[in-house]
Amino acid sequence: MSELTDSAEWKALKKHFNSMSHVHMRDLFDENPERFKQFSVGLNDILLDFSKNRITDETFKLLMDLASFSQVEQSRTHMFAGENMNCTEFRPALHIALRNRSNKPVMVDGKDVMPKINAVLAKMRDFSERVRSGQLRGYNGRRIRSIVNIGIGGSDLGPHVVCEAMKPFAQRDLKVHFVSNADATHLVETLKLVEPETTLFVISSKSFTTQETMLNAHSARRWFVDMVGNETAIAKHFVAVSTNLEATTKFGIDSENVFEFWDWVGGRYSLWSAIGLPIALYIGMDHFEAMLQGAHEMDQHFETAPLDQNMPVILAMLGIWYNNFFDAQSHAIMPYSQYLERLPAYLQQLDMESNGKTIDRENQRVNYLTGPIIWGQSGTNGQHAFFQLLHQGTKPVPADFLIPALSQNPLGLHHRVLFSNCLAQTKALMLGKKYTEALEEMQAAGISPDEIDDAIEHKVFEGNKPTNTIIFERLDPKTLGSIMAMYEHKIFVQGIVWNINSFDQWGVEYGKVLAGEIQQDLAQPGDVSKHDSSTNGLVNYRKKVYFDDEFGKKHD
Numbered sequence: 368m369s370e371l372t373d374s375a376e377w378k379a380l381k382k383h384f385n386s387m388s389h390v391h392m393r394d395l396f397d398e399n400p401e402r403f404k405q406f407s408v409g410l411n412d413i414l415l416d417f418s419k420n421r422i423t424d425e426t427f428k429l430l431m432d433l434a435s436f437s438q439v440e441q442s443r444t445h446m447f448a449g450e451n452m453n454c455t456e457f458r459p460a461l462h463i464a465l466r467n468r469s470n471k472p473v474m475v476d477g478k479d480v481m482p483k484i485n486a487v488l489a490k491m492r493d494f495s496e497r498v499r500s501g502q503l504r505g506y507n508g509r510r511i512r513s514i515v516n517i518g519i520g521g522s523d524l525g526p527h528v529v530c531e532a533m534k535p536f537a538q539r540d541l542k543v544h545f546v547s548n549a550d551a552t553h554l555v556e557t558l559k560l561v562e563p564e565t566t567l568f569v570i571s572s573k574s575f576t577t578q579e580t581m582l583n584a585h586s587a588r589r590w591f592v593d594m595v596g597n598e599t600a601i602a603k604h605f606v607a608v609s610t611n612l613e614a615t616t617k618f619g620i621d622s623e624n625v626f627e628f629w630d631w632v633g634g635r636y637s638l639w640s641a642i643g644l645p646i647a648l649y650i651g652m653d654h655f656e657a658m659l660q661g662a663h664e665m666d667q668h669f670e671t672a673p674l675d676q677n678m679p680v681i682l683a684m685l686g687i688w689y690n691n692f693f694d695a696q697s698h699a700i701m702p703y704s705q706y707l708e709r710l711p712a713y714l715q716q717l718d719m720e721s722n723g724k725t726i727d728r729e730n731q732r733v734n735y736l737t738g739p740i741i742w743g744q745s746g747t748n749g750q751h752a753f754f755q756l757l758h759q760g761t762k763p764v765p766a767d768f769l770i771p772a773l774s775q776n777p778l779g780l781h782h783r784v785l786f787s788n789c790l791a792q793t794k795a796l797m798l799g800k801k802y803t804e805a806l807e808e809m810q811a812a813g814i815s816p817d818e819i820d821d822a823i824e825h826k827v828f829e830g831n832k833p834t835n836t837i838i839f840e841r842l843d844p845k846t847l848g849s850i851m852a853m854y855e856h857k858i859f860v861q862g863i864v865w866n867i868n869s870f871d872q873w874g875v876e877y878g879k880v881l882a883g884e885i886q887q888d889l890a891q892p893g894d895v896s897k898h899d900s901s902t903n904g905l906v907n908y909r910k911k912v913y914f915d916d917e918f919g920k921k922h923d
């Protein structure tokens with residue numbers, strides 16, 4: 368038994384779950400006309416409606432008790448104070464400092480980090496403005512028209528989701544591309560879209576050792592030099608964003624062209640740092656700073672709001688309610704906004720790399736479920752793909768629905784249709800359809816009693832499927848910053864309750880080491896036998912094809 372599952376707060380929730388597992392939200396809404404008012408909370412233009420959850424006053428209170436027992440408030444203070452939250456890499460997690468628009472000192476090892484942060488922001492402003500205005504040009508005087516970001520994980524997903532979401536704020540004569548995959552196809556197909564003389568490559572890597580990124584960066588450089596026939600032109604077309612200044616110099620990037628950040632910024636929390644350079648280039652530094660402001664306002668809300676009025680805490684504890692008491696294995700993210708299409712992919716890394724852990728902070732194996740599987744897609748596309756399972760499948764899938772009240776592209780009835788679909792889904796998921804209702808509908812449609820008998824069970828919807836609705840006025844940089852920070856803090860709170868380290872990722876590191884070994888094996892002729900038989904068989908299959916082919920057409 369762990370301290371968590373042994374606690375009176377956990378046990379109280381377990382007991383309460385038994386009395387709640389058959390309570391239908393339909394009845395809870397019928398009993399309490401004030402339910403929406405009671406279970407919704409706002410910050411600026413963002414409204415979180417969490418009334419369509421399987422909770423009562425008592426549930427909510429018990430969840431908040433569990434948050435208090437888990438010392439969420441104290442841990443929040445420790446994170447903001449720069450304590451070593453990342454207990455296996457022995458460093459703080461200070462993404463909040465990157466967007467600390469109050470500029471109050473944030474101390475790491477006795478030193479205020481704000482001057483460094485502000486200096487990098489100023490450098491980003493200067494550089495991005497010069498590129499955007501055409502003052503800073505390519506080696507032969509042509510204007511920069513394409514940005515190619517080369518990075519993976521946090522050095523790709525954050526800037527990528529933002530650039531996609533913030534298109535309406537972009538300088539449209541500047542295109543931005545993201546190359547992440549080790550599959551050469553990603554780079555090769557991107558390079559077909561750009562001209563070397565008008566392209567700026569941003570090599571983004573916290574470590575500057577990540578295999579995929581280094582592979583792509585070297586291939587891009589080779590392509591560039593081959594195309595322009597001039598090695599010195601690199602200085603005008605390659606910049607780097609990294610914490611590893613030694614490696615960026617070794618790669619041949621002038622220190623003037625390196626944008627620094629620090630090891631206390633986790634990769635998946637880094638878009639607020641110089642990793643956001645492609646964002647600044649694409650939408651301008653004022654918009655980038657508006658995003659930082661939005662995130663900062665969410666930070667302040669998270670830091671100061673009481674637990675029961677605190678958006679990230681509420682989302683976190685609802686997630687724990689389903690994850691740990693209803694055994695929900697996954698959590699879906701449904702942005703009803705084409706601009707937010709990449710949000711599920713971004714949140715996948717943020718959440719799953721943070722809370723996909725089994726060992727707690729006391730080095731013990733946990734005896735409860737930790738991070739959920741995050742998935743989803745933009746609405747309304749998801750409705751015509753996987754929503755059937757949400758409505759009538761056997762698995763519980765709590766979901767967040769996000770939607771702007773106003774569209775960036777007001778066109779005819781589009782936004783009204785989009786909006787009504789979003790609300791119709793959360794209503795249907797909550798309400799379901801009773802047998803009697805299905806019967807009435809079928810009778811009214813003139814369906815024969817025999818056909819009704821055959822089909823009616825399939826037309827009944829259990830409902831009682833929980834959702835949160837996050838509605839905001841318009842998707843702009845500030846609101847996006849707030850929403851992304853809200854999810855960061857939600858994940859933090861869950862990590863605290865589960866007593867795990869949300870800021871390391873040793874599982875990913877292990878895969879990197881094995882890939883290095885197998886890569887060596889693939890380069891040698893002859894069969895390998897040192898792995899398990901599956902891995903041996905697959906390595907040897909590839910080697911056979913490759914070496915046989917070597918005499919014809921060599922691939923690598």
Ligand code: F6P
Pocket residue numbers: 519520521522571572573574575576577580634635720872875876
């Ligand atoms: O996927 C593992 C990981 O370490 C992520 O945490 C990180 O965002 C990504 O690799 C990229 O790392 P880097 O920025 O050092 O290239």
